[in-house]
Amino acid sequence: MLRGFVHARIWNSDATAFLVEDGRFTKVGTDAEIQAELAAADETVDLNGLYVYPGFADSHLHLVGLGFYLSMLQLSGCRSVQDIQELVKKRLEQKEPWVIGRGYNEDNFDSKRRPLKADLDAVSIDVPIALTRVDGHVMVCNSKALELAGITEKTDIDGGAIDFERGVLEETAMNLVHKAWPKPDADTIEKYIRTGMKECNRYGITSVGSDDFVTLNEDYRPILAVFSRMAFQQSLTVRVNEQCEFASLEDFRQFLEDGYTQDTGDDFFRIGPLKLVADGTLGAHTASLSVPYVDNQGTMGYECYSTEDLNEYIRLAAYYNMAAIVHAIGDETVDTVLDIFKDVVLPGNPLHHGFVHCQITRPEQLQEMIRMQLNCYFQSLFIDYDASILESRVGPELAASSYAFRTLFEGTDASNGSDAPVEMPDVLKGIQLAVTRRSLSHPQAAMNPGECLSPKQALESYTAAGYKAFDVQDRLGAIQEGYLADFAVLDTDIEHCEPETIAKGKVMMTVMNGETVYER
Numbered sequence: 001m002l003r004g005f006v007h008a009r010i011w012n013s014d015a016t017a018f019l020v021e022d023g024r025f026t027k028v029g030t031d032a033e034i035q036a037e038l039a040a041a042d043e044t045v046d047l048n049g050l051y052v053y054p055g056f057a058d059s060h061l062h063l064v065g066l067g068f069y070l071s072m073l074q075l076s077g078c079r080s081v082q083d084i085q086e087l088v089k090k091r092l093e094q095k096e097p098w099v100i101g102r103g104y105n106e107d108n109f110d111s112k113r114r115p116l117k118a119d120l121d122a123v124s125i126d127v128p129i130a131l132t133r134v135d136g137h138v139m140v141c142n143s144k145a146l147e148l149a150g151i152t153e154k155t156d157i158d159g160g161a162i163d164f165e166r167g168v169l170e171e172t173a174m175n176l177v178h179k180a181w182p183k184p185d186a187d188t189i190e191k192y193i194r195t196g197m198k199e200c201n202r203y204g205i206t207s208v209g210s211d212d213f214v215t216l217n218e219d220y221r222p223i224l225a226v227f228s229r230m231a232f233q234q235s236l237t238v239r240v241n242e243q244c245e246f247a248s249l250e251d252f253r254q255f256l257e258d259g260y261t262q263d264t265g266d267d268f269f270r271i272g273p274l275k276l277v278a279d280g281t282l283g284a285h286t287a288s289l290s291v292p293y294v295d296n297q298g299t300m301g302y303e304c305y306s307t308e309d310l311n312e313y314i315r316l317a318a319y320y321n322m323a324a325i326v327h328a329i330g331d332e333t334v335d336t337v338l339d340i341f342k343d344v345v346l347p348g349n350p351l352h353h354g355f356v357h358c359q360i361t362r363p364e365q366l367q368e369m370i371r372m373q374l375n376c377y378f379q380s381l382f383i384d385y386d387a388s389i390l391e392s393r394v395g396p397e398l399a400a401s402s403y404a405f406r407t408l409f410e411g412t413d414a415s416n417g418s419d420a421p422v423e424m425p426d427v428l429k430g431i432q433l434a435v436t437r438r439s440l441s442h443p444q445a446a447m448n449p450g451e452c453l454s455p456k457q458a459l460e461s462y463t464a465a466g467y468k469a470f471d472v473q474d475r476l477g478a479i480q481e482g483y484l485a486d487f488a489v490l491d492t493d494i495e496h497c498e499p500e501t502i503a504k505g506k507v508m509m510t511v512m513n514g515e516t517v518y519e520r
């Protein structure tokens with residue numbers, strides 16, 4: 001099918017019209033230049049002066065997790081433990097085998113008190129209830145859920161923590177519950193993927209770096225199989241660069257021995273780097289810091305792997321020509337990983353090893369990332385909430401060199417994303433936050449303005465930089481003849497509008513592989 005698009009304002013281009021066929025841009029030019037060929041087109045879309053951008057690339061999120069999240073009990077609107085209890089009570093009426101919820105944040109409660117086992121037992125002791133905090137790194141369970149997960153007061157776990165009395169699980173301890181809840185079948189996994197993709201398309205996203213393998217339980221194979229089938233059927237509406245996370249070194253070894261490595265796949269679903277989660281989050285006080293948390297002197301957070309295991313994962317990946325990208329939020333974890341990268345990363349970083357998040361950083365660490373040319377996957381959307389807690393958690397000195405997005409963007413290969421479902425994948429909100437570094441939900445809260453991106457840089461962080469991270473910049477990320485026809489149509493000139501209004505812009509249409517996948 002030949003489609004013509006006319007009367008467009010194309011970002012970074014003098015062209016105003018283009019033709020699309022077989023999933024690619026076949027001609028890009030002025031309306032006059034395209035005119036003669038429109039007669040042969042099956043369809044001509046008049047964009048009426050709207051703004052066209054390359055399809056946005058969200059360089060790190062969890063597509064299956066996003067679909068799963070949107071299908072489960074939503075707790076982000078809760079302002080108290082009682083709110084949570086009310087919602088759980090209501091959900092129980094649906095008579096599901098488990099009540100699984102996510103999204104509460106005790107920082108939004110007047111009491112600042114997090115929900116505990118007793119609060120959930122008060123609602124039900126018969127139906128298992130497991131609720132995950134907004135950041136995905138802490139979970140609270142009722143007695144029944146702990147019982148089904150086989151957790152007792154004696155259970156001990158590496159890389160996580162269990163507070164049995166309160167029913168609170170951190171990091172790897174949550175896997176015990178993930179293993180216990182009902183295993184989704186292929187249809188359910190596909191439903192989650194479709195739900196996640198639909199949400200991405202609404203925001204103009206057509207490519208994602210997505211970490212999915214251990215979202216629902218510990219076995220990566222069912223999710224790999226569903227993605228592979230959907231790619232073959234061309235039913236994916238975002239291109240997926242899989243950031244492969246595993247439950248164990250044995251699983252990773254098996255995956256490699258089965259012949260998978262970076263770049264296996266096609267332009268719909270491709271195996272990307274190995275993803276490792278090396279510490280927790282700032283919100284939950286589980287990110288591993290080099291100093292105690294200012295607002296909780298009893299903890300410095302902790303790392304989720306032993307240094308030996310981390311080392312083995314990263315070396316194994318490199319041996320099979322696969323990059324390792326490591327979730328590191330605290331500066332202590334950044335130190336640990338830099339120390340390993342020092343011996344593994346080749347000059348110029350040809351495999352694209354890197355960091356996901358790299359939030360709390362010291363100046364010399366930033367210099368080391370630049371020297372090694374590491375890839376950095378940051379999330380400017382996190383500024384919205386973290387600007388209100390950063391200084392109170394880590395103090396002014398460490399805060400000043402943290403969330404150093406401009407330093408990273410200008411010095412390394414850094415790209416932007418949402419980490420959805422931690423944040424919804426709202427690209428325009430992410431661009432505004434990168435440009436202003438001022439919270440939208442806590443208007444008094446802001447971060448070091450020296451690290452603001454220009455609007456152009458922020459747009460690039462969601463386009464060219466993402467495609468470079470996925471190593472597909474020779475065919476994606478531009479409205480250009482021969483490139484794959486992925487683009488977003490907006491009602492706003494993001495580069496030149498008032499920065500405080502960027503997030504109010506609207507996505508009018510999203511096109512992936514030449515086909516309209518979202519229309520407002």
Ligand SMILES: [Zn+2]
Nearest residue numbers: 061062211419
């Ligand atoms: Zn993530």
